[in-house]
Amino acid sequence: DTEVTQTPKHLVMGMTNKKSLKCEQHMGHRAMYWYKQKAKKPPELMFVYSYEKLSINESVPSRFSPECPNSSLLNLHLHALQPEDSALYLCASSQAGGPSGELFFGEGSRLTVL
Amino acid sequence: GENVEQHPSTLSVQEGDSAVIKCTYSDSASNYFPWYKQELGKGPQLIIDIRSNVGEKKDQRIAVTLNKTAKHFSLHITETQPEDSAVYFCAAFPTGANSKLTFGKGITLSVRP
Numbered sequence A: 001d002t003e004v005t006q007t008p009k010h011l012v013m014g015m016t017n018k019k020s021l022k023c024e025q026h027m028g029h030r031a032m033y034w035y036k037q038k039a040k041k042p043p044e045l046m047f048v049y050s051y052e053k054l055s056i057n058e059s060v061p062s063r064f065s066p067e068c069p070n071s072s073l074l075n076l077h078l079h080a081l082q083p084e085d086s087a088l089y090l091c092a093s094s095q096a097g098g099p100s101g102e103l104f105f106g107e108g109s110r111l112t113v114l
Numbered sequence B: 001g002e003n004v005e006q007h008p009s010t011l012s013v014q015e016g017d018s019a020v021i022k023c024t025y026s027d028s029a030s031n032y033f034p035w036y037k038q039e040l041g042k043g044p045q046l047i048i049d050i051r052s053n054v055g056e057k058k059d060q061r062i063a064v065t066l067n068k069t070a071k072h073f074s075l076h077i078t079e080t081q082p083e084d085s086a087v088y089f090c091a092a093f094p095t096g097a098n099s100k101l102t103f104g105k106g107i108t109l110s111v112r113p
Helices: none
Strands: A004-007 A010-013 A018-025 A031-037 A044-050 A053-057 A064-070 A073-079 A087-094 A109-113 B004-007 B010-014 B019-025 B030-038 B045-051 B056-059 B062-067 B072-077 B086-094 B107-112
Touching (some): A004 A087, A044 A064, B010 B019, B019 B107, B030 B062, B072 B086
Parallel strands (some): B010 B107
Antiparallel strands (some): A031 A044, A064 A073, B004 B019
């Protein structure tokens, strides 16, 4: 069982909707990540929060807005998405405070944009 | 930036046989090499890793080897079982602030019962 919990597991939204993906970890990890994964592709980094501060933004469109309310929680706010944004969105955490290669992933939130 | 190549893209083995997955990397600054297993409908799971000061590491049926000179590393699974069927991603991580983990394209391993 993963110790990184993501909700919801599935989300269907229209292009005009506003929704949020949520991620929680209670391992005391210092960094949290959002990745996007398309079918049969590796995960692609979107954002990294290190000690609750945004440290990496991989030039992600502004329709994706991350938020880190505290060291255990990570949100991804979605607005005015496009059908090509449909993907599996993975949250991860690492014990190391900075970017790390040793990641603990959640099960993901599968997003479908109609 | 780093480039990680992973070959082949699919691999099918008979249960009980061994499986070897090979990866190459380009950035000599990379010093951490994790392997992730992703089962259908789940997130990737770190199964084994190796650092650049080590040539080989073993954990029960899985092992990883690293050749820094040739810039390649491999995952070895012995006595394969059907539950080993999954997508496996190799990755490389360099030192430095704001370093990013670079994944290979992934290989789909199928273990035939």
